[in-house]
C-alpha cells in the first residue's frame with residue numbers, strides 16, 4: 001500500500017525504470033526513504049533475463065484500483081508507523097485535514113496485520129481538490145503545468161510515450177512528481193515531465209494527484 005503499483009505497466013516503461021533505478025537516475029528526494037535504496041539494489045542484482053520476465057509478467061496483469069478519494073475538512077486521527085503507513089487511531093476522533101493529502105487503510109486490521117491485498121485504502125483530500133485538479137490536468141492551468149492527456153492518453157490510461165497513471169494512489173503519484181521536480185528522478189524519459197512539474201506548488205500536487213487517483217484506470 002505504501003509502494004508504487006507495478007501491475008499493468010508497459011514492458012518498455014518497466015525495463016526503463018529498472019535501468020534508471022540501477023544507474024541512480026531514479027532516486028527518492030527523501031534520503032530517509034529506505035525502500036527506494038532497496039529497489040535500486042534489487043534492480044542492480046537482476047539479470048536482463050529476470051528483468052524481462054518480471055516486466056512481461058506484471059504487464060500481463062490488469063491494474064485494479066483499490067483506493068477511493070474523498071474530499072473532507074477532517075481526517076480520522078491517525079499515527080504513522082515505521083514502515084510509512086498512516087493508521088486510524090482507536091475511537092472516532094478526527095482532526096483538521098489542513099493542506100494535506102492523507103491515505104489510510106479502510107480497515108486497519110486487514111491492511112496492517114493481515115497485509116490483505118484486497119482490503120482497500122481511502123485518500124482524504126481538502127475540499128475543492130478534485131475540481132482544481134481536473135482543471136490543471138485538462139488545461140494545464142495557463143502554463144502552470146501541461147495537459148497530461150497529451151502524453152498519458154485522454155483517459156490517462158497510458159500511451160506508448162508515457163505510462164498509465166489513472167486510479168493509482170495519490171501519495172505515490174505525488175512522490176514521483178516531487179522527485180522529478182527535485183531532479184532525483186531524472187532519467188532520459190523523465191525529462192519529458194520537467195515542464196509539467198517545475199512550477200507546481202504543494203497544493204497543486206495535492207489537487208492533481210487526488211483527481212488523477214479518482215479516475216477509472
Ligand code: HEC
Pocket residue numbers: 004013016017136137145146147148149150151152161162163165173174176177187189190191192193196208212
Ligand atoms: C510531454 C509529455 C508528458 C506530459 C505533458 C506529462 N507527462 Fe507525466 N510522464 C511522461 C513520461 C515520458 C513519463 C515516464 C518517465 C520515465 O520513464 O521515467 C511520465 C511519468 C509520469 C509519472 C510517474 C508514473 C509512475 O508510475 O511512476 C507521473 C505521476 C506523471 N507522469 C504524471 C503526470 C501528470 C499528472 C501530468 C499532467 C499534469 C503529466 N504527467 C504530464 C510524459 C509526460
